[in-house]
Amino acid sequence: MKKFEYIYTDGDHKWAVIARDPEKKSYIIDTNEYLIFKSDEIILTDPGGTEIFPTVFTSISMEANPANIKYLFASHQDPDIISSLSLWLEVNPKLKCYISNLWSTFLPHFGGNDQTLLPITDDGMDLNFNGLDLKVIPAHYLHSSGNFHLYDPKARIYFSGDVGASLLPNPGESKLFVDDFDFVIKHAKGFHQRWMGSNRAKTEWLDRISKLKIDYLCPQHGQIYTGEDINRFLNWFKDLKVGITQ
Amino acid sequence: MNDVIDISTFNTIGFDVIIYINELIKKIDELSFNVRLRALNSLISAKKNNRNEFSGFSAISFELIHFSDKLEKKAFELRVIIHDILLLSTNQKKYFKKLLLIQKPLFYIQDMDNSIKEKFQLIKIMYDENLKNFEHVDNEVNKDISQLTKKIKEIFLLCRAGKVIAVRGKIEAAYITENKKQYTQLAEDVMNFLTQTENNINKIHEKIGKK
Numbered sequence: 034m035k036k037f038e039y040i041y042t043d044g045d046h047k048w049a050v051i052a053r054d055p056e057k058k059s060y061i062i063d064t065n066e067y068l069i070f071k072s073d074e075i076i077l078t079d080p081g082g083t084e085i086f087p088t089v090f091t092s093i094s095m096e097a098n099p100a101n102i103k104y105l106f107a108s109h110q111d112p113d114i115i116s117s118l119s120l121w122l123e124v125n126p127k128l129k130c131y132i133s134n135l136w137s138t139f140l141p142h143f144g145g146n147d148q149t150l151l152p153i154t155d156d157g158m159d160l161n162f163n164g165l166d167l168k169v170i171p172a173h174y175l176h177s178s179g180n181f182h183l184y185d186p187k188a189r190i191y192f193s194g195d196v197g198a199s200l201l202p203n204p205g206e207s208k209l210f211v212d213d214f215d216f217v218i219k220h221a222k223g224f225h226q227r228w229m230g231s232n233r234a235k236t237e238w239l240d241r242i243s244k245l246k247i248d249y250l251c252p253q254h255g256q257i258y259t260g261e262d263i264n265r266f267l268n269w270f271k272d273l274k275v276g277i278t279q
Numbered sequence: 280m281n282d283v284i285d286i287s288t289f290n291t292i293g294f295d296v297i298i299y300i301n302e303l304i305k306k307i308d309e310l311s312f313n314v315r316l317r318a319l320n321s322l323i324s325a326k327k328n329n330r331n332e333f334s335g336f337s338a339i340s341f342e343l344i345h346f347s348d349k350l351e352k353k354a355f356e357l358r359v360i361i362h363d364i365l366l367l368s369t370n371q372k373k374y375f376k377k378l379l380l381i382q383k384p385l386f387y388i389q390d391m392d393n394s395i396k397e398k399f400q401l402i403k404i405m406y407d408e409n410l411k412n413f414e415h416v417d418n419e420v421n422k423d424i425s426q427l428t429k430k431i432k433e434i435f436l437l438c439r440a441g442k443v444i445a446v447r448g449k450i451e452a453a454y455i456t457e458n459k460k461q462y463t464q465l466a467e468d469v470m471n472f473l474t475q476t477e478n479n480i481n482k483i484h485e486k487i488g489k490k
Contacts, residue, residue, distance in 0.1 A: 034366075083376070087369035094365050100298050120372060124294045 035066075035085075035092040038209060040249060040257070041188045045072050046165060048190050050251070051092045054085075055205035061085065062113050063204035065253055067192055068093065068102075069185065071163040075102045077121075078183060078192050079114040079253050086117040090124070104129050104151075104162070108194035108253065109177030110136040112143075119144025131160070131169070135179025153181055170241060172196060174234035189248035196238070197266060198224055199255030211256045214265050221255065222273070229275035239271055283385045283406065286378045286413070292368045292420065296486050300427075303479045304354075304361050307434070310472045310479075311347065311354040314441070317472070318343035321448070321465040328457065335451035336462055339444060343469065346441050350476075353434045360430060364423045367416050374413040381406045428487055431480045438473045438480070445469040 034054060041048040047070040057063060061084050069076040075097065081089050093099050107115040107130055115130070122128055122144055132140055134152035141147070153169055160167040160183075168184040175196050183192040199221040201207045211217050229235055250258040250266065258266050322340035325333045385406055388399050396403075448466035455462050 083373055086373060087366050090369050091362060091365040094298065094301050095362065098298065098302055100295075119376065120369070123372065124298075 035088045037092045037096045040209075040251075041190060043188070046070065046187065048185070048188055048249075049096070050209065050257070051089055052209060053205055053207065054088055057085070057088075057205050062200070063254060064113055065251065065255075065257075067251055068097070069162065069165075069167070069183075070097070071165045073101055074104075074163055076104045076106055076162060076167075077102050078106045079108055079194065080105050080117055080121055082113045082116040083120065086120045089117075090120075099124055102128065104131060106130075106181075106183055106192075107132045107136075107140070108172075108182060108192070109133060109180045110139055111177070114253070115140065116143050118149075122149065131181075133173075133177075133179030133181055155179075157181060172234075172238050174229070174231040175238055176228040176230055178230075184242075184245060184247075186246070189246050190251060191242065191245065191247045191249065192251045194253050195228065196225075196270070197221070197250055197252035197255070197258060199252070200224055201255055204255070207256060209257060211258050211262045214262050217256055218266070218269055224254075225270065225273055226275055226277050232275055235270065235273075235275055239267060242267075283382055283389055283403075284410070285386075286375065286382060286410070289375065289413075289417075291371050291375055291417075292364075292424075294372075297365060297368055300483050300486055301361050301365065303483050304357050307476050307479050308354045308358060310476045311350040314350060314469055314472050315344070315347035317465050317468050318347050321462065324458075324461065324465070332454050332456060336448065336455065339448040339451050342444050343441075343448065346437075346444055350434070350437055350441065353430065353437060357427070357430050357434070360423055360427050364420060364427065367420045367423065371413060371416040371420060374409050374416065377409045378406065378413060381409065424487060428484070431483055435477060435480050438477045441473045442470055445473065 034056065035051045036053050037049055037051050039047055039049045049068045049070070051066040051068070061082070064079065064081050064085065066081050066089055067078040069078070090099060102121070102125060105115070105118070105121060105128060110132070118130065118140065128149070129151050130140070130145065130149055131151045131153055134154055137150050137152040140150060155171060155173065157169040157171045160169055166186065168186065170182045170184050172180045172182045172194065174180070180194060182194055182196070199217045201217070201220050247263055248259065250263045318340055322337060322344060325337040325340055381402060384399065384402060388396055445466050448469070449463055452459060452462035452466055
């Protein structure tokens with residue numbers, strides 16, 4: 034079973050992560066799902082694939098009411114991110130999904146229709162969620178060609194999708210937060226070199242987020258970066274040549 | 280090739296029902312915790328006053344604490360069952376979706392030549408595998424729902440017993456001269472919590488009946 038853990042609480046404004054399932058099948062990539070709570074409503078980021086829907090749904094249900102999930106935020110179009118769309122739409126047929134407009138005619142292959150999707154244009158946007166101001170930050174070609182991250186300036190939490198991802202051995206048993214940076218980065222290197230398609234896009238992204246105050250860098254795979262490890266990761270990423278096969 | 284069953288007519292437990300029952304069970308959990316708190320408060324208050332008129336209320340408070348142990352244990356068992364139902368029923372929906380997709384081409388070829396059917400053998404294998412999974416999970420869900428029905432009946436009976444203790448608490452509170460209202464209120468709070476629990480139990484029972 035995936036575990037549900039709050040990583041930020043301030044009254045009715047909270048962030049939680051669903052992660053670390055020791056029973057996950059080894060042939061499915063491990064993922065983190067994040068929930069943003071404001072008042073009674075929830076945004077669920079990168080909700081996951083069909084295969085893990087039962088464990089994500091159950092984990093959320095134990096701590097919150099899944100009927101309160103009003104929005105999905107899909108960083109991009111991959112199956113491990115959003116193939117469970119049709120199942121989530123059964124939970125709440127009025128659910129809306131934020132996604133790059135590049136994928137707005139692709140996502141309905143997973144479920145939903147043109148009314149389900151809230152397409153985001155390339156420049157990103159400001160997203161007001163029950164009075165909470167979130168920023169949708171462009172991160173194209175890292176790795177998907179239509180790709181966005183989500184930043185909460187108040188909580189100083191940055192959801193970074195595949196950027197920062199590490200593919201750890203025994204992911205179901207690993208800790209939630211980075212406590213051995215060198216170990217984590219060893220398992221992040223191959224992924225970033227192969228998957229991140231453009232050094233130019235990487236540089237532009239780094240420049241974009243250098244202006245942001247971040248306390249938690251939350252990737253979709255692997256451990257969450259906090260404190261000094263955030264700058265360590267950003268500096269490491271800056272020096273890494275990407276877009277190469279081994 | 281065996282006949283393909285049209286699964287679109289199959290029933291699976293709706294998300295709205297699962298979520299509704301789960302939310303009610305969370306409330307029962309909370310209420311059972313509140314009963315324990317009240318029981319502890321009443322015991323502490325009664326023990327502070329080392330006079331004869333409080334001895335009856337103290338005894339009732341002890342009974343209430345033992346009762347709240349049982350109630351919390353039952354509430355926990357309920358949470359374990361609903362957790363299982365959540366996991367199983369969502370797995371069931373996953374297989375159901377796969378089956379709906381897979382069965383379409385199989386229906387088209389059902390009345391065709393064997394030589395054509397043979398080409399679709401792999402899809403039929405996938406269909407049979409998912410159908411087996413679906414039926415297995417369906418059985419497990421039904422078993423869990425029977426367990427749930429049994430447990431909620433047990434909690435209902437427990438609430439009745441708890442209310443009897445609470446009524447006796449009110450009677451004992453009548454003999455207390457100092458801060459009588461406080462002790463009466465403690466007993467009434469327990470009565471209210473147990474009534475709310477009974478109401479939630481009835482709502483769950485109704486929803487399960489409609490499944």
